[in-house]
Amino acid sequence: MSQLKEPNLPESDVPESTARRRMITSFSLFALAAAIPVGVYEWITNSPKLYGARKPLRRVLDANAALAKTYFSNTHLVATFPVEEAAKKPRQNGYDGLKTPLPEDWKLQIDRPQGAPLLITMDEVKALPKHEIVYEFKCIEGWSQVQHWGGVRLSDFMANYKLGTKSGNAPNPESADDLYSYVGMETPDKGYYVGIDMESAMHPQTLLAYEMNGQPISAPHGAPLRLIIPVKYGVKNLKRIGRMFFSDERPRDFWAERGYDYYVGL
Template sequence: MNPPTEPQLPKDEIPESAVRRRMIKSFGWFTLAAAVPVGVYEWITHSVGAQGIKRPLRKVLDANAQIARTYFSDTHLVPTFPVDAAARQARVNGFDGLKSPIPDDWNLHIDRPGSQPLQLTVEDVKALPKHEIVYEFKCIEGWSQVQHWGGARLSDFVEKYKLGTKSGSSPNPDNTDDLFKYVGMETPDKGYYVGIDMESAMHPQTLLAYELNGQPITAPHGAPLRLIIPVKYGVKNLKRIGRIFFTDDRPRDFWAERGYDYYVGL
């Protein structure tokens, strides 16, 4: 003989206490599930900042940079184009650091650890061998354009004035330990600033540019002197350079402080 079973009540006859227990149980599971992403969010938002970015997010960006740097080489050149492929009207990217007029007494201020700073003019830069590049300038906003720039190689500039080394000597390819790890640049009004790894700064296509389409660059494009660094997105191509310095610590970087990758290499 089968044991008696509990009678199955119709839904509308289920005791209110049982319904309440089910609701409480379901709500408990929902609360637990919701607490996981909320907990992660709280962990991130209350983490200590690193260069303006919450540390867990900064670690992800640093990992991306490390991957990019493992395959970077100064023998890797970005593709170039004939001059007639360049846009006649180069697109402008951003006005941060350019909101005040070009200072009448503009000069290029170079910090040198252990020595007096250098004060140079654009003519000092023009005295170096001129190089031109026609390449695809890429903006982190998603657009790109083939542009024609002219100027002096930053590597030639560093060698000429014996910059970027801890010894105060010209950079020696066989003694990379003597090089500082970063170059910092900022506009005269300090409204825009970037930090660049030394490998990218010394890349043979990196220029201190003073010409666009064969003419002196204009104020919206960074006159009288700007950085053109084809191995980076446009946010690193500082306009109207006012100061350059060298350091082993990451310099401040305008867009890295606002959530972008520090390295931003192509």
């Protein structure tokens, strides 16, 4: 026997009991629909923090990073431009880590698992092969600008000083197990700091830059030495590097501690 259905009557002819039942059902469904997002919101906001973000949100960000890493390749290069297209007055953004005077005796400190830290001068950095790049610098705030930078490849720097490996040998991309997972960097005053995944650090376009538009970098842009990492948004491009170290644990990261994505790849 087929199920009997209520007849399609005009609203004025619907029995009071039927109308009341329909109203109760409608309000119940509405309340349930409203309660679900409220419950999810309360669950997220009451969750503990993980690396600066609520745990469920951090898990989503980490899942996105894991996906991005699957298609990352050192053979994938960002687009480059003719030098004449570079901004004559590159935009400066952010002063964290730059609020105190640069120490007069600045040297780049490299922490090593074994032995004393290396202290490297700018002359020693400039003795390595120089590379230049003109590319579109992208800020996570939504603006971008074609900029011209010069310096030494981070991968060449690491190879020259035999950094980033557990064996103490020069890095070899084919011996991934010997590489640490991350590079950590911070300003001399420790006011700004980043963690970079090793694959991005070893990318051939990643530079320890000391020139902008063919001239020494100015203080607001990170003199005397800064990171230029075209495969990341600007928040990872640390200015005024004071210390560098290597780790299998995530180094502290200024904006990740404030709820941003840790990877922030392009």
